[in-house]
Amino acid sequence: MSEESSCRNFVTTISCPLCHEELIINWQGDDIPYFGEIMYITARCDCSFRFADTMILTQRDPVHYELKVEGPGDLSSRVVRSTSGTIRIPELGIDVEPGSVSESYVTNIEGIMDRILDVVITATKWAKEDGDEERTAKGLEIQQMLRDAMDGKQELTVVIEDPMGNSAIISDRAVSRTLDPKEAAELKTGMIVFDTSSSEMEMDACDPDHSITD
Incomplete structure (x- = not known):
């Protein structure tokens, strides 16, 4: 791992919001080509609490993206x-909104459709069992x-708003x-906000006295 790469990888610790034991955040x-730097944030506790998110480091304004899949x-x-x-x-009337246990991911348009297809298959099965x-x-x-x-064979539009x-x-x-502010305010965030005042830096990969191994 290069020095530049290791300086972007570190861990912090906070109290787990469920069991209050020490929780390590990775x-x-x-760096995604043609896009910019991002940060993956993950945490998992023995009590079953887990958290994952992706933070774009080069953009912070509320955004709307759409792609016509042709x-x-x-x-x-x-x-x-x-x-x-x-x-x-x-076109399908489908909205996938974030919830309190939402996790971030990096995928592609096909992966998005595949995830949605799995959910629709399950919902259809339940509807059939209910006789609807x-x-x-x-x-x-x-x-x-x-x-x-x-x-x-089918054109669809994929929209993502954040x-x-x-x-x-x-x-x-x-x-x-x-x-615009009104559009952004109407969206759900699904975020768990950590109290950064209680977190402590356990190890900084930029510190020459420490190292990180994959």
């Missing part, structure tokens, strides 16, 4: 979704549209703009 920096080439476009990111597919024919039919229709989009500015669609064809 911070790992990364063919197989768009499916590989990278997506950074933080815990405060909302994903929408307007209308919801079952709608679920099957959405499943087919998602599969067609992943096969390049009031904290920590999510993005990375593509030359993606359209982005800054959300």
Whole structure:
């Protein structure tokens, strides 16, 4: 690991919000080509509490990104979704909003559709078990549209909005703009806010007396 890379990787400690034991938070920096620096933040406690987020270090304004998925080439476009990111597919009436246990991830458009497809399959199964024919039919229709989009046969729009500015669609064809204060205020954040005044730096990788190994 290079000195520059190690200086972007460090750990801090706080009290676990569930059991109040010491919780180690891992911070790992990364540089995404054509986009900028991001920081992955993860924590896991023996009591089962866990937290993961992605912070974009070069952008903080509330953002709206959208990409018209018109063919197989768009499916590989990278997506950074933080815990405060909302994903929408307007043609399907689908909104994926952050909750209190949301986790961040870096994937691509196909990965987003695959995640949504899994949820729709489960929801359709429940609707069928409940004898709800209308919801079952709608679920099957959405499943087919998602599969067609992943096969390049269906055009869909993927939108991601983030009031904290920590999510993005990375593509030359993606359209982005800054959300106005009213739009940003209407979005959920799903964030767990740590009390930084109680955290202590356990080890700084930039300290020559310490080192980090993968």
